[in-house]
Every structure is written in C-alpha cells, then in structure tokens.
Amino acid sequence: MSWLCDTHGDQIVRVTPAQVYRLLVCFVISVLPQLANIPVWLAVTTGVLILWRVQIEMQGHPLPSNIVKLLLGFALFLGVYVEKQTLAGKDAGTALMVGLIAIKFLELRGRRDYMVLTFVLYFMGMTALLFEQSMSVFVYVIIVCSLLTVNLVGLHLPASEATQSASFFTLRMLLQSLPLAVILFLFFPRMDATLGLNLGGESTGLPRSIRAGSFDSLTENNAMAFRADFAGNPPPQSPDLYWRGFVLGNYNAATNEWTESQYLMEANLSRNLQGGQVVEQHITLRPHAKRWLFALDYPIDDTWNGQAELRSGYVLQISRSEELRRKIQYVVYSSIGSHPTTLSPAMEKSSLLITGEDQINRKVKDLARSLRPPGATDMQAVTNALAYFRSNNFSYTTKAENYGSDPLYEFLFVKRRGFCEHYASAFGVLMRLAKVPTRLVAGYQGGEYNPYGNFIVVRQLNAHAWAEVFIKGVGWTRIDPTTMAAPSDASPASPNAATPNNKPETRQPILSRFENKLTPDWIKRLSTECRYRWQLVEEIWDYWILSYNPEFQAELLKKFRLQSFAWELFILSTATAFIATVVMVARSLRWKVTPEDQLQQIYNEFCATLEEAGVVRQDWEGPAKYAARAAKVLDHAAQPIKKFSRDYAFLRYGRIRHLEPALEPLREKLVLVREALAQPETKTQP
Amino acid sequence: MRTQLYLSRYGLVFIPILAAMLLAAINYDNNLVYIVLFLLISLMVVSVVYTYRNLARLEIRPGHMWPVYAGGTLRYTLVVINHAAYPVYGITFRRPDAPPDFRVICESVPPEGTQTVEFIEQVHTRGRFHIREMQVASIFPLGLFRSVHNVRLNWEYVVYPQLKGPRQWPSSEPDPRTQDDGHFRGGENFYGLRNYQQGESQRHVDWKAVARGRPMMVKEFGSGGMGRLWFDWRQLGDMDSESKLSQLAYWAVQADQMGVPFGLRLPHQEFPPLSGALHLQKCLTALATYSRRWP
Numbered sequence: 001m002s003w004l005c006d007t008h009g010d011q012i013v014r015v016t017p018a019q020v021y022r023l024l025v026c027f028v029i030s031v032l033p034q035l036a037n038i039p040v041w042l043a044v045t046t047g048v049l050i051l052w053r054v055q056i057e058m059q060g061h062p063l064p065s066n067i068v069k070l071l072l073g074f075a076l077f078l079g080v081y082v083e084k085q086t087l088a089g090k091d092a093g094t095a096l097m098v099g100l101i102a103i104k105f106l107e108l109r110g111r112r113d114y115m116v117l118t119f120v121l122y123f124m125g126m127t128a129l130l131f132e133q134s135m136s137v138f139v140y141v142i143i144v145c146s147l148l149t150v151n152l153v154g155l156h157l158p159a160s161e162a163t164q165s166a167s168f169f170t171l172r173m174l175l176q177s178l179p180l181a182v183i184l185f186l187f188f189p190r191m192d193a194t195l196g197l198n199l200g201g202e203s204t205g206l207p208r209s210i211r212a213g214s215f216d217s218l219t220e221n222n223a224m225a226f227r228a229d230f231a232g233n234p235p236p237q238s239p240d241l242y243w244r245g246f247v248l249g250n251y252n253a254a255t256n257e258w259t260e261s262q263y264l265m266e267a268n269l270s271r272n273l274q275g276g277q278v279v280e281q282h283i284t285l286r287p288h289a290k291r292w293l294f295a296l297d298y299p300i301d302d303t304w305n306g307q308a309e310l311r312s313g314y315v316l317q318i319s320r321s322e323e324l325r326r327k328i329q330y331v332v333y334s335s336i337g338s339h340p341t342t343l344s345p346a347m348e349k350s351s352l353l354i355t356g357e358d359q360i361n362r363k364v365k366d367l368a369r370s371l372r373p374p375g376a377t378d379m380q381a382v383t384n385a386l387a388y389f390r391s392n393n394f395s396y397t398t399k400a401e402n403y404g405s406d407p408l409y410e411f412l413f414v415k416r417r418g419f420c421e422h423y424a425s426a427f428g429v430l431m432r433l434a435k436v437p438t439r440l441v442a443g444y445q446g447g448e449y450n451p452y453g454n455f456i457v458v459r460q461l462n463a464h465a466w467a468e469v470f471i472k473g474v475g476w477t478r479i480d481p482t483t484m485a486a487p488s489d490a491s492p493a494s495p496n497a498a499t500p501n502n503k504p505e506t507r508q509p510i511l512s513r514f515e516n517k518l519t520p521d522w523i524k525r526l527s528t529e530c531r532y533r534w535q536l537v538e539e540i541w542d543y544w545i546l547s548y549n550p551e552f553q554a555e556l557l558k559k560f561r562l563q564s565f566a567w568e569l570f571i572l573s574t575a576t577a578f579i580a581t582v583v584m585v586a587r588s589l590r591w592k593v594t595p596e597d598q599l600q601q602i603y604n605e606f607c608a609t610l611e612e613a614g615v616v617r618q619d620w621e622g623p624a625k626y627a628a629r630a631a632k633v634l635d636h637a638a639q640p641i642k643k644f645s646r647d648y649a650f651l652r653y654g655r656i657r658h659l660e661p662a663l664e665p666l667r668e669k670l671v672l673v674r675e676a677l678a679q680p681e682t683k684t685q686p
Numbered sequence: 687m688r689t690q691l692y693l694s695r696y697g698l699v700f701i702p703i704l705a706a707m708l709l710a711a712i713n714y715d716n717n718l719v720y721i722v723l724f725l726l727i728s729l730m731v732v733s734v735v736y737t738y739r740n741l742a743r744l745e746i747r748p749g750h751m752w753p754v755y756a757g758g759t760l761r762y763t764l765v766v767i768n769h770a771a772y773p774v775y776g777i778t779f780r781r782p783d784a785p786p787d788f789r790v791i792c793e794s795v796p797p798e799g800t801q802t803v804e805f806i807e808q809v810h811t812r813g814r815f816h817i818r819e820m821q822v823a824s825i826f827p828l829g830l831f832r833s834v835h836n837v838r839l840n841w842e843y844v845v846y847p848q849l850k851g852p853r854q855w856p857s858s859e860p861d862p863r864t865q866d867d868g869h870f871r872g873g874e875n876f877y878g879l880r881n882y883q884q885g886e887s888q889r890h891v892d893w894k895a896v897a898r899g900r901p902m903m904v905k906e907f908g909s910g911g912m913g914r915l916w917f918d919w920r921q922l923g924d925m926d927s928e929s930k931l932s933q934l935a936y937w938a939v940q941a942d943q944m945g946v947p948f949g950l951r952l953p954h955q956e957f958p959p960l961s962g963a964l965h966l967q968k969c970l971t972a973l974a975t976y977s978r979r980w981p
Contacts, residue, residue, distance in 0.1 A: 013789075115696045115829055119703045122726065126707055129718045138718050145722060149729065149828070156776045156826040158793035169827050173736070177728030184724035190715065326714050545717055578731060585735045600769070619838055620748045 013111040016159060017057040020108060022151050023117060024050055027105070030125035030144045031098055033137065038095045039083050042076075049102040064106050072103050097124060114155060118148050133327045135541040146170060176585050183577035187570040190553050205288030206245055206442050210465055211257040212407040215421045219398040221460035225444060226294055227539060229282040229455040236279055236296065238446065240336045242466065242478060243294045243458060245443035247313035251429060253356040256408050258425060258440045261313070261350060269310050269340075273298055274475060276338025284329045284542045291318045294443060294458075296334035297478060303330040312347075313439070314340065329542055339475030343437060351437035351470065354429070361409040368433030378471055381434045382479060385427055389484035392416065394423075396485040420482040424465040427481035437470040441478075453536040595659040602663065603648055606670055610634070610641070613677050623649045637676035644669040689741045689835045691734060697830035700730070733828040740824045743770035744777070744795075746837045749802055753970075755935070756848040760807045762841075764820065768795040776826040779803060782819055782836075809845045812931065812974045817841040846970040851933030855940075856921050880904055915941065915959060918951040931973045938973075942966045952976060 028050065035043060049072075056063060076099040077087065084092040101124065104117055125144035128137055154166035205225065207214040228235075228243075235241075249261025279296060293308045293316040302309050307330045308316040316332065318324060343351070354360070371388065372381035394416045403410050408429060411422050424440050431438035445464035447456035466480040562569055607617045607626075615630040627645030631638035647669060651662055704726060711719035749763030768774050779790040788807070795801045809815075818841075823834045882891060882902035892903045917937045922930045934950065941948040942961065949959035950969045957969050 111829075112696075116699055119696075119700050123703050123706060126710070126719060126722050129716060129722065130710060130714055133716065133718050138721075141718075141722060142725075145726070152829065153827045156829060158775065161794070169736075173729055173732045173827070174725070177725060177732045180728040180731060181721070181724040184727065185717075185720055188720065188724070326716055545721075548717055581728070581731055582735055585732055586739070597769075618840060619746065620841070 014109065015111060015114050015155070018159070019114065019151070019155060020057050021054065022154070023108070023114065023121075024053065024105065026118075026121055026144065026147050026151060027101060027124075029147065030121050030128075033128035033132070033140065034094050034098065034124075037091055037131070038098055039079075041079065041083075042095050042099055045076075046098055046102040049105065053105050053108070063109060069103055069106055072106075073100070076100065076103065094127065097127075111155060115152070118152050121148055135538060138545075146174065149174070176581070179584075180574075180577045180581045183573055185548075186553075187573045189567055189570050205290055205460070206463055208290070209257050209259045210248055210421045210425055210440060210442060211255065212403045212411070212418075212422060212425070215419050215463055215465070218460045218463040219419060223460050224286060225288070225458045225460050225462065226283050226285040227455055227457050227535070227542070228296075228447070229284075229453070229539065229543075231280045231282055232454065233280065235449060235454070235456055236336050240296065241446050241456070242297045242441075242464075242480075243444040243447075243462075244297045244299065244314060244316075244441055245294050246292045246315050246441070247468075248440040248442060249313070249350055251354050251432065253354055253359045253429075256406075256425070258428065261439070269300075269312070269314065272340050272342045272475075273300055273335050273338045274341050276335035279334050279336055280331065281334060282329065282331050282543075284327065284539070285324065286327050287324050289323050291323050292316060293318065293324075293330060293332070295332040296336050297441075298335055298338055298340060300333050300335050303332045308332075327542070339477060341475035343470050343476075348437050348470070351439055352432055352435060354432050357433075360429070360433070361406055364409055364412060364429070365433055367412065368430045371430060372434040372436075378436045378469065381431065381436050382469055382471075385430050385434075386479070386481060386484050389423065389427070389481055394418075394485045396482065418485075420463075421465045423481040423485060424467050427479065428467045431467065431469055439468050441466055441468055445480075450532045450535050450539075452532050453539050455535075455539055457535055595663060598663055599648075599651055599659060599666070602666055602670060603652070606644060606648070606673065609670070609674055609677065613637075623652065634677065636679065637673060640669065640673040640676045644673050689738060689833050691738055692832045692834065694825050694830060694832040696825070697730075700830055730828070730830050734831050736827050737824060737831045737833045739770070739772075740774050740826050741777070741822060741833045741835055744768060744774065744822065746820065746822060748839060748841050751841075751843055753846065753967075754809055754843075755846045756810060756812045758809065758848075760809045760843065760845070761804065762817075762843070763802050763804050766792050766795050766801045766803055768797060768799055768801075771797050773797055774824075776824055778823050778825075779805070780821040780823065781817065782821055812845050812847040812928075814842065814844050814971075814975050817843065844971050844974045846974045847928070847931040847935040849932065849936045849939055851929070851936040853922065853933055855937065856915075856917065915946060915948045916951055917941075917948055919953055920951070927976075931976055935970055935973045938966060938969050 031038075031046070055061070076096065080092050080095045080099070081087055084095070086092050087096065101117065101120060104113070104120075108114060108117060122145060125141050125148070128141055150163075150166045150170045153169045154163065157165055206218075226243075230236075246260055248258040250259045251257070252259070276298075278300065281295060283294060285293060293303065295316055298314040299310055299316055303316065307328060308318050311317050367388070371384040376384075396419070397417045398419055403415070407422075408426060411418055411426055428438045428440050442463075442465045444458045444462040445466075446462050447458040449456050464482075466478060466482070468476045468478055471477050557569070603623070610617070610626075610630050613630075613634055615626075615633050617626050621629070623645045627641050631641050634641065644666070647662075647666055650656075651659060651666065656662065704723060707719060707723040707726075710716065711723055745767040747765045747767065749765045751762035752760075754760040764779065766777065774795045775793065777792040777795070779792070780788060784807075790803060790805050792801050792803045817839045820837045820839055821834060822837055823832055825832045880903065882888075882904050886904065890905045892900075892905050896902055917934050919930060919934070922933055925933065934952075938948060938950065942963075942965075945961060947959045947961040950957040950972065952972060955972050957965065957972065
C-alpha cells in the first residue's frame with residue numbers, strides 16, 4: 001500500500017486515542033446486526049481483540065508485530081474453514097470480514113489506516129441490508145453511515161472542535177446530498193441482471209415437497225411470510241383466504257411424498273375460470289429462496305409489472321430465472337370462489353398417477369375402494385372421504401409426530417393425529433386410488449387482519465396444504481380435509497382474519513400460556529395495538545421504497561415513451577442534478593459580499609489591469625511597493641496609478657468607518673488608470 | 687490564486703468500495719443498498735464543494751525568517767489570512783521539492799482571522815536559496831478530495847556557512863592610518879560621553895565637566911585598533927575551501943559577539959573592518975554565496 005503514501009505528509013499523522021475508540025464503537029455498531037450470522041468463537045475473539053486494542057491505547061503500548069497479526073489472520077481463516085468447510089458464501093464471508101476488520105484494528109496507527117477502515121466499515125454496515133430490508137434495519141444502517149461520516153470529518157478537524165463541528169458538518173452535508181441521491185435513485189437504470197454473486201439470504205418458507213413432517217419447522221414460526229393489501233377494498237371473508245403457492249401433482253408411494261409437477265403451458269388460463277369475484281391484492285413478499293409467488297385462489301393473470309407469470313395449475317412463478325432473494329412487492333388480481341373448468345387428457349392422467357402404487361398398504365387400498373362404491377360419482381367419493389375423517393376421531397396437532405415406515409397407513413388407521421400435510425396427503429392418495437383427479441396445493445391460509453392499514457399479515461405458521469379435486473361439470477374444487485379434524489386440539493382450518501390471534505394458546509408452550517394468563521388484558525390490547533401500528537408503518541415503507549423496482553421504473557419510462565432512453569435519461573438527469581447540487585451548495589455556503597470584499601475586488605481589477613500592461617504583482621507585495629514599481633515601469637500612467645494606490649491603501653488599512661461611499665470614487669480612479677494606460681505612450685511623453 | 691481539485695488517494699480507495707456496493711445492489715436488486723450507495727456518492731459530490739471553498743478565500747503572505755547556518759534549522763513563518771466568513775480547517779503546506787514527510791499544518795483559521803504558521807526545516811548546505819512556491823492544500827472535510835493551490839513566494843534566503851573552525855584568531859595587522867601597533871588592547875581610545883546612570887561606577891565620570899557645573903557624564907572608551915583585525919582567506923591556505931568559509935564565518939560571529947570590528951578578505955571581495963549587524967550580515971552572505979567562479 002505504499003502507493004497510498006500521499007505527497008502531503010498525511011502518512012505521518014497519528015490518530016488520537018479518542019478517535020480510535022470512536023472507530024471501535026462504530027465497528028461494534030456495524031457488526032451488531034450480523035452477530036447472529038457469525039460463529040460464537042469469532043464474536044468472542046473479536047470482542048477480545050477490541051478490548052486488547054483499547055488496552056494498547058490506554059497504556060500506550062506498542063502495536064503488535066506483523067507476525068502476531070499474520071498468525072491471527074491465519075488462525076481466522078483456519079477457524080472459519082473448519083467451522084464452515086468453505087471460505088466462500090454468505091456466512092464464511094461475513095465471518096472473514098468481521099475477523100479481518102478486527103485484526104486490521106491492531107495496525108491502526110495513522111490516518112491512512114483510519115480512513116481505509118472507515119470505508120470498509122461503510123460496506124460492513126451496508127451488508128445488513130442484504131439480509132433484511134425492513135425500515136428499522138435501514139434506519140440503523142443510515143445511523144451507522146452517519147456516525148462513520150462524523151468520525152471522518154472529525155479526523156480532519158482540530159481535536160478541540162471535533163465532535164460538535166463534525167456532527168454539524170455531517171448533518172449539513174447529508175441534507176445537501178439528499179436531492180442528488182433522490183435523482184440517482186429514481187433514474188439509475190435498474191439492470192435485470194444477477195452477477196452470479198450469491199451471499200445467500202433468508203430462505204424460510206414452504207418446503208418443496210409434502211410428506212409427513214415437512215411442515216414441522218413452520219408450525220411455531222411467527223415470522224412474517226407476506227403481507228397483502230387490498231387497495232382500499234374490504235378484505236375477502238375468512239373462508240376465502242387460501243393463498244395459493246404451488247401445486248404438487250406427483251405422488252410417490254415409496255416415500256409417501258408429493259412433489260411439484262412439471263408446469264405445462266396451459267392456454268387461456270384466465271378465461272377458464274368460472275364465476276367468482278375479482279379481488280385486487282398488493283402483496284409484499286419476503287425472500288424465501290423459491291420461485292413461486294402467492295395469491296388468493298385463483299390468480300387470473302400475470303402480476304402487474306410482470307414480476308411473475310401465471311403458469312399452469314394457476315401458479316405464479318417468477319419470470320426471472322433466479323429465485324426470490326429480495327423482498328418484493330407485486331400486484332395481482334384473483335378471482336375468489338371460482339373454479340378452473342378445463343382438464344386436459346394429459347393432465348387428467350397425471351392427476352390420477354401414483355408412482356409405485358403396489359407399495360401402498362392393502363388396507364389403504366381397501367379403504368379407498370370402500371369410499372367409492374361402484375357407480376358412485378366423484379363427488380360422492382369426496383364426500384365419503386371427508387366423512388371418514390370426520391367420523392373416525394381424527395384430531396389436529398402441531399406437534400411433530402413420529403411416524404414409522406408407513407406413515408400413510410399409520411395416520412389413517414393408528415394415530416389419526418396430524419398437521420395439515422398429513423390430512424391433505426392422505427386425502428389426495430385416497431382420491432387418486434378412488435380415481436378422482438386430484439392434486440395438492442401448498443400455500444398459506446388465513447392471516448392476521450390489521451384494521452388500521454386494511455391489510456392481512458400472513459405468517460409462516462399460517463402455512464397450509466390442501467387438495468383440489470376435479471369434479472366434472474364444476475371444475476377444480478378446493479377440498480380442505482384438515483377442516484374435518486376434531487377442532488378440540490386446534491383449529492388452523494378456521495381462518496379467522498378478523499381476530500388477531502387466530503392461533504390461540506394451544507400453539508404456545510406451557511410457559512407462555514401461563515404468561516398469557518398472568519398478563520393483564522390491557523397490556524395485551526396495548527401490545528396488539530402497537531403491533532398493528534408498526535405493521536402499518538412497515539407497509540407504508542414497503543410501498544414507497546420496495547415497490548420502486550425495475551419493472552416499475554420501466555413502466556414509468558414507458559408511460560413517457562422513454563423506455564429506450566434509460567441510460568441517456570439517467571446521464572442527463574444526473575448531470576443536471578450534479579451541477580444543481582454543486583451550484584446550490586456553493587450558493588448556500590456563499591459568503592455575504594461586504595464592502596471590504598468589494599474593495600478587494602476593485603483592487604483585484606486594478607492588479608489585473610496592470611498585469612495586462614505587463615507588471616505582475618508578487619504575492620507578498622503591498623499596494624505601495626507594487627504601485628511604486630508599476631509607476632516606474634508604466635511611466636505614462638504613473639500619476640493615476642499612484643493616486644489610486646494611495647486611496648486604496650488608505651481605505652484598506654486606515655480606520656474607515658463607512659467604507660461604502662468611498663468605493664465609487666475609487667472605481668472612478670481605476671477608470672482613470674485604464675484610460676491612461678490605453679493612451680499611447682508617445683502622446684504623454686511630450 | 688487558482689485552486690485546483692484532485693481526487694485524493696483516499697478517494698481512490700473509496701471508489702472500489704462504492705463499486706462493490708453497486709455490485710451488491712445490482713445483484714440483489716436491493717433498493718435500500720442503492721439508497722445507501724447514492725447517498726454516499728452524493729456526499730462525496732457535496733464534499734467537493736466544501737473542500738474547494740476551504741481554500742478559496744485564503745491569502746498567504748510571507749512572515750518572518752530567522753538567520754540560519756548550514757546544519758542548523760531554518761525557521762520562517764507564513765501568515766494565513768482567511769477572508770471568508772466561515773472558519774477554515776486543516777490547511778497543509780508543502781514545498782514541491784520537499785521530502786515526503788515534510789508537513790506543516792494549520793489546523794484552523796477563524797472567520798476573517800489570521801494565523802501564523804511556523805516552518806522548521808533542516809538545512810545542510812550553505813548558499814542562496816529560494817522558496818519559490820508553497821503548495822497549500824486541504825482535504826477537509828472527508829478526505830476524498832484535495833484542493834490545492836500553489837502560492838508563488840519567490841522568497842530568497844541565505845544559509846550561512848556552518849560555524850566551526852579549529853584555528854586561533856589571527857593576530858591583528860598594523861594599520862598605517864592610525865599608527866596602531868596592531869595589538870588589540872580594548873577600551874583605551876576615547877569614544878564619547880553619555881549620561882551617568884545611578885549606581886554606576888564613578889571611575890570614568892568626567893569630573894572636570896562636573897566641576898564646570900555640567901551634569902554628571904561618563905567617558906566612554908571604544909575598543910581600540912579600528913580596522914586592524916582582518917580575517918583573511920589567504921591566512922587559511924592549507925584548508926579546503928568549505929572549511930575556510932566555516933572558519934571565517936565562525937571568527938566573524940565571535941568578533942561580532944565581542945563587539946570587535948573586523949574586516950573580511952575573500953579572493954574577489956573585501957569588506958573593510960567595521961562592526962554591527964549589517965556588516966556581519968554582509969560578510970556572512972558573502973561567505974554563504976562564495977564560489978570560485980565568482981562573480
């Protein structure tokens with residue numbers, strides 16, 4: 001880094017202990033959001049290194065030698081490699097970055113190290129936004145950046161005025177930089193490109209396949225999956241709140257597993273929907289690392305802006321090739337209470353297929369046969385199956401059940417307890433055995449209605465699976481076998497959008513159940529209230545910030561027929577904003593023009609005039625000396641030059657109370673000088 | 687004075703970091719990262735204006751310079767005048783030909799105030815030098831940009847030869863004009879009268895004048911042998927020329943400190959014996975700028 005040595009002697013500037021402490025504080029603050037992502041030993045080591053650095057500074061010890069730092073760095077790489085088995089990827093990358101910054105602090109000595117560390121910490125602070133895009137994190141990151149900037153400004157201020165002036169300067173500069181930042185944000189062309197970098201991200205969400213126990217991780221997960229806003233319309237009634245995710249059309253009996261079917265291109269998806277009422281939804285979806293989006297049953301078209309296409313099975317799939325790794329907002333229309341009416345022969349065949357049918361327990365097959373006596377219609381078979389669940393003491397549980405080698409048989413005949421995936425899966429198998437075209441749908445059901453914002457928050461614990469059967473003459477019909485379970489234990493199938501706690505006490509461990517009993521009612525109401533209000537704030541935030549995406553930008557440009565000029569527009573607007581910013585800031589900082597300034601300006605003009613005539617003023621020359629020299633050289637104008645200079649010196653250095661009236665006569669004298677200089681030398685000689 | 691702006695080397699380091707943020711923003715299509723990035727870029731742009739105006743209304747004037755001998759430290763001051771209505775911070779000064787660790791900083795100048803900045807430099811060789819230019823720079827407030835302007839000073843200074851020499855003082859030469867025998871006796875020739883001051887020895891009081899009714903005066907005796915002490919280049923025949931110059935300078939300073947008038951003879955120059963600061967300065971300058979090819 002020797003090229004970084006500046007020619008202005010900056011490298012010899014040492015930083016003070018106070019500055020070191022401040023930067024350490026910034027480091028700690030910027031690392032805090034990542035604390036969950038780094039191994040415990042690294043967090044502890046980082047803490048120790050920070051304390052060590054503080055101790056070095058307090059005791060005035062010398063900094064550790066290069067060998068110590070090298071060993072620490074080596075140990076860090078080794079530790080991370082042992083822990084993660086790799087040095088790439090999100091977790092390892094974060095860990096390495098934190099560790100290396102902590103080690104870099106051990107050689108923080110001069111201004112150069114300080115500035116480089118500050119820049120790296122800007123980046124470190126920013127990374128929190130890659131994992132979480134909520135408003136609170138954003139505000140946090142902005143605070144981190146501001147603190148770093150205050151630090152940076154303080155570095156160049158005398159220690160006596162550092163803190164106060166630095167904060168003041170930072171605030172002023174931040175405010176002044178806002179307009180340009182906004183322009184850049186609006187016009188910077190959003191590229192539809194992934195650069196192949198993948199630091200990973202949140203990937204909580206629905207499993208890719210359904211089998212016994214595949215929803216276990218979600219039943220207690222209170223995290224938000226998505227939020228649906230109804231654009232001012234009243235939200236649909238609770239029985240309609242089935243958020244369609246993806247369709248599982250393949251059943252493998254050997255593993256008792258339902259998997260996603262291939263999506264065939266299906267024409268006229270929206271026209272095949274019969275009946276129903278169209279509902280507009282603005283959905284803010286958190287990243288789940290999969291490719292599907294959610295909408296109420298049944299989405300009728302691609303999402304507005306084209307983030308996702310409607311595929312066969314009425315599944316919304318991201319148009320881009322990658323998986324969803326950022327929070328997005330999309331608009332989609334659904335037709336609730338409708339039925340898709342077509343079933344192609346190929347689809348009918350696949351909707352009846354059971355891979356490895358012979359592995360199914362004979363008793364299950366017998367049961368399926370009994371559900372559909374000869375001559376019974378599809379509808380009767382469905383009714384019979386539901387009746388079987390209702391009358392045979394099936395119960396609902398969210399606790400993970402241990403099923404043995406044949407979970408299907410065990411569920412239907414022995415334990416008769418389960419979560420939605422057990423019901424949907426078993427029902428689907430029975431229907432296929434009974435030759436009713438069936439598929440499974442995974443998604444969410446219900447949600448919490450926020451009365452202030454008119455939106456519904458759907459959480460991971462709302463994850464749900466249900467079945468769809470094709471009834472001739474009606475079309476695909478949603479059947480939710482879970483609703484047949486005894487509601488005594490829990491009732492996830494009673495979607496209760498209007499009440500906040502649609503998953504009541506039964507979902508929580510005993511301890512929190514006691515807690516619930518002991519907390520007074522008003523606190524519960526207050527916390528509910530607070531939660532609603534906060535959700536509303538987040539909703540507004542997402543609406544304004546996250547909805548500005550490439551699609552929206554393209555749409556905006558298209559509106560003004562400028563879509564092909566994105567770059568030109570960007571360059572033009574940025575250049576304008578750039579110049580405007582510089583001018584505005586310069587103007588806002590401009591000094592008031594005092595009479596003294598005007599006086600100086602007149603003198604400058606005088607100097608310029610003489611310079612044109614060939615006499616250049618040296619920087620140290622006072623007016624008298626300069627005039628004397630100029631008068632000697634410019635003989636023909638000696639008199640006016642001397643007069644002007646005498647007056648100027650008097651005004652500049654004398655005790656003049658009112659300078660302003662004296663300026664005009666001085667200007668006139670300057671004119672005389674010019675006139676004298678303009679006349680040819682020969683004329684004045686005789 | 688024209689102020690120039692450059693991206694500083696710190697700024698050069700900052701740009702890859704911004705580029706990394708841009709990559710992250712594009713890759714994840716993350717609006718919030720875009721916002722942070724654009725805010726930092728705008729901050730950078732705004733800081734340019736601050737960096738520029740930090741120097742825009744400064745005036746630099748030469749201050750005072752102290753005499754210096756080779757091997758010693760040159761000390762001089764510049765006066766920084768801030769004509770602006772805002773304080774100015776972190777002004778660094780640099781001579782374009784100075785070593786990289788030469789750094790003088792003026793931490794702050796109050797609005798419409800002045801500040802004297804002191805410079806200390808090691809000088810090794812005698813001679814006549816110029817401070818032609820002083821580079822005034824500032825990287826305030828963020829350090830990403832540097833505003834620079836070059837102040838033409840054309841300030842001449844002379845480094846006198848180093849004061850050292852092994853030789854004894856030369857013996858005085860007889861001066862034909864005063865018929866002095868060339869021995870320095872000190873304080874024998876009558877020089878003048880001055881007022882008597884309380885507590886002074888009364889040995890030299892002009893009692894005759896007191897007897898005539900005049901106020902008490904003291905007779906002063908100047909050092910005798912005016913013009914007899916010569917420091918001559920040729921006296922030091924066997925030394926090399928730098929040592930000769932050092933020796934002559936040493937003698938001259940010693941003589942000046944003792945108040946003894948002295949003359950200086952160089953191959954092409956001669957300074958008749960005199961005393962006083964101006965004489966010493968002339969002699970030392972001649973020694974400092976001596977060269978064989980002179981004039």
